[in-house]
Amino acid sequence: MSTIDYSEKIPNNVNLSEDRTLQRALEQWQPNYLNWWKDVGPEGSQNFDVYLRTAVSVDPQGWAQFGHVKMPDYRWGIFLNPGDPNRKIHFGDHLGEAAWQDVPGEHRANLRRIIVTQGDTEPASVEQQRHLGLTCPSQYDLRNLFQVNVEEGRHLWAMVYLLHRYFGRDGREEAEALLERRSGDADNPRILQAFNEKTPDWLSFFMFTYFTDRDGKFQLCALAESSFDPLARTTKFMLTEEAHHMFVGESGVSRVIARTCDAMNQLKTDDPAKLRAAGVIDLPTIQRYLNFHFSVTIDLFGADQSSNAATFYSTGLKGRFEEGKRSDDHILKGQTYRVLEVHGGQLVEKEVPMLNALNEVLRDDYIRDSMAGVERWNKVIEKAGIPLRLKTPHKAFHRNIGALAGVKVGPDGKVVSDHEWNARVEQWLPTDEDRAYVASLMGRVVGAGQFANWIAPPVMGINRQPVDFDYVRFN
Numbered sequence: 001m002s003t004i005d006y007s008e009k010i011p012n013n014v015n016l017s018e019d020r021t022l023q024r025a026l027e028q029w030q031p032n033y034l035n036w037w038k039d040v041g042p043e044g045s046q047n048f049d050v051y052l053r054t055a056v057s058v059d060p061q062g063w064a065q066f067g068h069v070k071m072p073d074y075r076w077g078i079f080l081n082p083g084d085p086n087r088k089i090h091f092g093d094h095l096g097e098a099a100w101q102d103v104p105g106e107h108r109a110n111l112r113r114i115i116v117t118q119g120d121t122e123p124a125s126v127e128q129q130r131h132l133g134l135t136c137p138s139q140y141d142l143r144n145l146f147q148v149n150v151e152e153g154r155h156l157w158a159m160v161y162l163l164h165r166y167f168g169r170d171g172r173e174e175a176e177a178l179l180e181r182r183s184g185d186a187d188n189p190r191i192l193q194a195f196n197e198k199t200p201d202w203l204s205f206f207m208f209t210y211f212t213d214r215d216g217k218f219q220l221c222a223l224a225e226s227s228f229d230p231l232a233r234t235t236k237f238m239l240t241e242e243a244h245h246m247f248v249g250e251s252g253v254s255r256v257i258a259r260t261c262d263a264m265n266q267l268k269t270d271d272p273a274k275l276r277a278a279g280v281i282d283l284p285t286i287q288r289y290l291n292f293h294f295s296v297t298i299d300l301f302g303a304d305q306s307s308n309a310a311t312f313y314s315t316g317l318k319g320r321f322e323e324g325k326r327s328d329d330h331i332l333k334g335q336t337y338r339v340l341e342v343h344g345g346q347l348v349e350k351e352v353p354m355l356n357a358l359n360e361v362l363r364d365d366y367i368r369d370s371m372a373g374v375e376r377w378n379k380v381i382e383k384a385g386i387p388l389r390l391k392t393p394h395k396a397f398h399r400n401i402g403a404l405a406g407v408k409v410g411p412d413g414k415v416v417s418d419h420e421w422n423a424r425v426e427q428w429l430p431t432d433e434d435r436a437y438v439a440s441l442m443g444r445v446v447g448a449g450q451f452a453n454w455i456a457p458p459v460m461g462i463n464r465q466p467v468d469f470d471y472v473r474f475n
């Protein structure tokens with residue numbers, strides 16, 4: 001079961017050839033997918049040979065095979081973690097019952113919505129990143145971008161398989177619609193706002209893969225607990241791919257910081273103007289990008305109080321992060337959780353039923369996890385002997401969803417007047433000038449072992465290859 005059959009048109013480990021109807025339906029979707037990739041996938045890259053990893057098994061050891069492939073020939077397929085026939089539901093009202101191998105009729109609409117919402121983010125990020133290859137800082141980075149892109153494409157396949165296999169005609173229609181919506185399109189946008197924002201430069205890309213792909217991790221972890229076993233198994237395998245995306249983001253930002261600190265020490269200055277004249281990205285600009293991506297991403301967890309979140313949990317559709325490691329009753333009735341609201345010009349905590357606050361629970365788990373990486377970035381600054389530290393903004397800062405939507409709160413968590421917000425927003429969020437400066441640095445560097453001036457080379461290459469390996473052959 002764990003070995004993937006590559007002799008078939010659609011590589012898979014779900015015995016696709018035994019279900020002819022399903023196989024035919026997916027084989028009809030496949031050329032539409034490829035057209036979508038050619039239309040809005042990585043620009044100008046169709047003929048490149050890229051050093052990519054491809055899944056060859058779902059075993060934790062040795063699932064990936066590396067080699068140069070043209071991206072339209074990448075073997076996108078359907079890979080589920082092995083199932084446990086005795087798996088039991090371990091949270092919510094059905095606790096202790098057998099996990100579902102099929103979709104219970106009463107949960108069909110909600111499950112479809114969950115799968116479509118997750119599925120929609122996958123092609124969206126490919127669309128958001130499609131121009132970045134034109135301004136890559138190195139071949140190594142270009143390869144990492146493309147690896148992320150092909151895997152997001154595969155994540156779309158993962159969700160489309162579920163839609164086709166378990167949701168009949170509705171599912172097939174949703175699978176088509178996933179190829180029709182477009183990131184940032186005025187008439188037919190992607191479902192979630194962070195996936196309609198632009199990813200115009202590589203600092204944004206690294207911040208996106210650090211913060212927004214990490215949202216992906218937390219959503220997938222919550223779905224990996226699902227009572228609907230095929231969803232749990234497919235998201236578990238997606239998580240192994242997601243880890244690389246977050247590595248690209250964390251190491252990318254870290255290398256930008258390292259290069260900046262290097263210039264600060266060489267020039268003995270922390271003056272942004274002087275550092276910009278030297279062609280590196282000053283730390284306050286990095287902080288503003290961080291503030292933007294963090295705040296936009298934490299909105300993705302949804303409203304702090306949500307009856308849908310309660311329903312998804314109680315009915316067993318979506319668990320908490322690391323549900324199995326928690327020692328409470330996994331039903332949560334009668335328990336409470338603290339959420340924030342503004343009262344008399346101040347942020348105050350309010351106790352609400354925990355079931356309704358599960359979006360907030362997941363958001364708080366996410367915030368803890370993302371702060372850990374920011375501390376690793378701070379180590380780079382500290383090692384360079386520079387006193388400044390980066391900080392994740394307060395979770396009430398720059399929010400657009402839930403009780404805090406539109407409330408003016410500074411990154412330090414202090415409620416501010418409209419006047420103060422307007423006076424200080426340029427210190428807190430990237431300005432047009434910041435974005436124009438970062439954009440001005442973006443030029444294409446693709447010589448073997450060469451790196452753009454604004455970023456340090458990585459410590460080591462991919463799959464133990466040297467840093468100056470030919471990761472992309474341009475033909």
Ligand SMILES: [Fe+2]
Pocket residue numbers: 122151152155216242
């Ligand atoms: Fe993904």
Ligand SMILES: [Fe+2]
Pocket residue numbers: 152213216242245
């Ligand atoms: Fe991802």
